[in-house]
Amino acid sequence: MKREEILELVKQYYAEQFAQKAFEPGKTMIPFAGRIFDEDELVTLVDASLDFWLTTGRYAEEFEAKFAQYMQQRSCMLVNSGSSANLIALSTLTSPLLKSKRLKPGDEILGVAAGFPTTVNPVIQNGLVPVFVDVELDTFNIKVSAIENALSDKTKAIMLAHTLGNPFDLDAVKAIADKHGLFLIEDCCDAVGSTYDGKMVGTFGDLATTSFYPAHHITMGEGGSVLTSNPLLKRIATSMRDWGRDCYCDPGCDNTCGRRFKGQYGDLPQGYDHKYVYSHIGYNLKVTDMQAAVGVAQLKKLPLFVEMRKANFKKLYAGLKKYEEYLILPEATPKSDPSWFGFPFNVRENGKFTRTQLAEFLESKKILTRQLFAGNMTRQPAFKDVSYRVVGSLENTDYIMHNTIFIGVYPGIDDERMSYILSVFDQFFNTIH
Amino acid sequence: MATISKATVLSVEEHGPEIREYSLQPEKNYYFEAGSFLLLTLEQKDDYTRWPDSRNFSIASAYSENGTIRLIIRKVGMYTEKIFQELIPGASCVLKYAFGDFLLPFFDKSGDICCIAGGTGIAPILSFAEQMQKQGQQSRLQVFYSFKNKEEQPGLDILKAIVPEPNLHLFCTREEIQGIPNRRIVWSDIVNSGFDFQTAHFYICGGEEFTKYFVGNLKTVQAENVYTDEW
Numbered sequence: 245m246k247r248e249e250i251l252e253l254v255k256q257y258y259a260e261q262f263a264q265k266a267f268e269p270g271k272t273m274i275p276f277a278g279r280i281f282d283e284d285e286l287v288t289l290v291d292a293s294l295d296f297w298l299t300t301g302r303y304a305e306e307f308e309a310k311f312a313q314y315m316q317q318r319s320c321m322l323v324n325s326g327s328s329a330n331l332i333a334l335s336t337l338t339s340p341l342l343k344s345k346r347l348k349p350g351d352e353i354l355g356v357a358a359g360f361p362t363t364v365n366p367v368i369q370n371g372l373v374p375v376f377v378d379v380e381l382d383t384f385n386i387k388v389s390a391i392e393n394a395l396s397d398k399t400k401a402i403m404l405a406h407t408l409g410n411p412f413d414l415d416a417v418k419a420i421a422d423k424h425g426l427f428l429i430e431d432c433c434d435a436v437g438s439t440y441d442g443k444m445v446g447t448f449g450d451l452a453t454t455s456f457y458p459a460h461h462i463t464m465g466e467g468g469s470v471l472t473s474n475p476l477l478k479r480i481a482t483s484m485r486d487w488g489r490d491c492y493c494d495p496g497c498d499n500t501c502g503r504r505f506k507g508q509y510g511d512l513p514q515g516y517d518h519k520y521v522y523s524h525i526g527y528n529l530k531v532t533d534m535q536a537a538v539g540v541a542q543l544k545k546l547p548l549f550v551e552m553r554k555a556n557f558k559k560l561y562a563g564l565k566k567y568e569e570y571l572i573l574p575e576a577t578p579k580s581d582p583s584w585f586g587f588p589f590n591v592r593e594n595g596k597f598t599r600t601q602l603a604e605f606l607e608s609k610k611i612l613t614r615q616l617f618a619g620n621m622t623r624q625p626a627f628k629d630v631s632y633r634v635v636g637s638l639e640n641t642d643y644i645m646h647n648t649i650f651i652g653v654y655p656g657i658d659d660e661r662m663s664y665i666l667s668v669f670d671q672f673f674n675t676i677h
Numbered sequence: 678m679a680t681i682s683k684a685t686v687l688s689v690e691e692h693g694p695e696i697r698e699y700s701l702q703p704e705k706n707y708y709f710e711a712g713s714f715l716l717l718t719l720e721q722k723d724d725y726t727r728w729p730d731s732r733n734f735s736i737a738s739a740y741s742e743n744g745t746i747r748l749i750i751r752k753v754g755m756y757t758e759k760i761f762q763e764l765i766p767g768a769s770c771v772l773k774y775a776f777g778d779f780l781l782p783f784f785d786k787s788g789d790i791c792c793i794a795g796g797t798g799i800a801p802i803l804s805f806a807e808q809m810q811k812q813g814q815q816s817r818l819q820v821f822y823s824f825k826n827k828e829e830q831p832g833l834d835i836l837k838a839i840v841p842e843p844n845l846h847l848f849c850t851r852e853e854i855q856g857i858p859n860r861r862i863v864w865s866d867i868v869n870s871g872f873d874f875q876t877a878h879f880y881i882c883g884g885e886e887f888t889k890y891f892v893g894n895l896k897t898v899q900a901e902n903v904y905t906d907e908w
Binding site for chain 1: 678679680681705707708710716724725726727728733776777778780783784
């Protein structure tokens with residue numbers, strides 16, 4: 245049987261199995277996020293599996309090159325999740341190859357406590373100390389006026405997420421990082437396609453990360469990437485991802501450098517096989533070519549996905565503006581054009597209803613909601629025995645923990661679903677007036 | 678990951694019987710760092726299977742929008758002889774790029790860059806020169822380049838066009854050429870150029886003995902940033 249015949253059957257299978265079902269208001273679930281795909285993803289996935297190369301191959305090569313171009317970066321390294329990407333990005337800065345610039349245990353990394361835990365966990369996992377400052381209620385991003393006060397002679401880096409796709413104030417944060425010689429890591433897991441001052445997020449810092457989990461802007465099932473335009477950071481990040489090895493051969497290749505048995509490393513004997521020389525305490529966080537194959541098909545759709553997210557955000561904003569008496573609506577950071585992950589808002593503390601009551605009402609109508617991930621991370625059980633420093637109050641972070649929810653803007657929300665979502669909000673507010 | 682791409686030979690320029698300069702047009706044009714090297718195979722590989730027999734060559738040009746890649750190849754054995762026979766204008770080969778650690782400084786934006794090259798070791802230095810020119814920083818470059826004779830001086834036109842004249846130091850080892858010392862590069866040439874050995878970056882690319890000689894001397898002055906590309 246020819247490969248083309250198999251792939252033709254896959255297209256037929258897609259048409260039979262994944263045909264879109266009609267939307268039934270109140271019965272069809274409207275998730276906060278979801279994978280959007282067509283026959284292309286199934287075809288590339290099966291095509292990659294028929295190669296049976298399994299580890300990273302032609303599809304990973306194509307995805308890394310094209311995604312780097314899309315993100316306006318010189319290089320992209322695929323990893324198996326956005327959280328792994330954050331772990332690799334932060335661990336990269338601990339490399340001895342960075343000489344005096346490397347991060348050492350006890351050094352402090354500035355961030356915020358309102359967000360997803362794996363933006364902060366790599367700091368702790370590397371023996372470093374997270375330092376938290378508060379966030380703004382309307383952008384959900386770091387309060388830049390609080391940063392300078394939080395710096396100490398141990399501060400070596402700033403690591404922040406662009407919350408739910410909304411870029412943080414990159415002018416201010418970058419200026420502080422440059423002034424104090426700090427590394428900057430941009431967690432873009434929820435912000436693929438967001439721009440600031442006309443440039444892609446991720447291009448301002450030393451390293452950037454993305455996630456390709458099904459909830460994200462594009463997916464490959466499990467997946468993520470580390471992006472950088474610095475060749476040394478790329479080299480270190482690749483080593484960290486690939487067991488910590490010194491060798492840079494691609495999978496299935498030997499002796500790319502031509503010096504496999506010629507070097508002398510550490511206290512190893514002269515000529516020790518370079519394939520088994522380790523310059524870092526690394527991990528294995530690689531993806532398979534089948535994941536990358538799905539990513540290649542998704543990448544073609546990404547520009548459209550981004551536009552649809554922006555359009556859905558605008559519709560929700562316009563539809564909910566009349567309820568500002570009760571809701572603090574999200575505001576894009578000045579100079580930014582967010583590719584929103586979701587539509588977050590705070591329920592103002594009022595005597596009529598709570599965030600939970602609104603969430604329960606929406607969920608009862610099949611509109612799924614989420615809170616802003618970990619809320620105030622320092623209040624999570626996992627942080628009980630963790631050493632961290634808080635500078636100033638985390639008043640807004642706590643407010644978000646109590647009052648924020650977000651709903652979806654993902655491209656699966658069409659006009660019919662959007663009208664339904666807005667009508668459900670109308671129903672809710674009609675009951676409380 | 679590295680990029681695997683078919684490439685067509687655009688032109689071949691001879692620099693004597695042993696050295697040729699190839700201009701190649703890869704089908705895929707993705708960014709690579711100046712100073713990187715690639716693998717070239719004559720097998721017409723079009724699937725993602727184990728990489729076949731190939732040879733490594735430094736890329737002698739910086740990344741460009743039009744995607745052209747320049748290589749300088751010396752005939753040293755059977756495989757390079759085969760390359761000389763088969764790679765004529767219009768012919769194709771397969772490239773896998775880009776690799777290597779012989780790259781421009783990663784963080785330092787102002788320190789001197791001293792390049793010491795012998796023969797075809799000039800290839801990655803040409804890549805540096807083009808990249809530095811793009812960044813408007815060619816005045817940071819000091820290039821020490823030794824070649825055998827008038828015929829075997831690949832890349833000299835490029836260097837003369839990019840590197841400021843006082844920063845380009847030429848040496849011809851086996852022929853008298855007016856205005857060019859008829860000798861090898863020696864350590865005192867480097868010392869007398871007034872580098873700050875703590876802040877300058879030293880890139881050495883040549884044969885084993887050539888590299889050893891300069892690395893050894895740089896060690897004696899505790900030079901901080903020394904990079905080698907030895908073939």
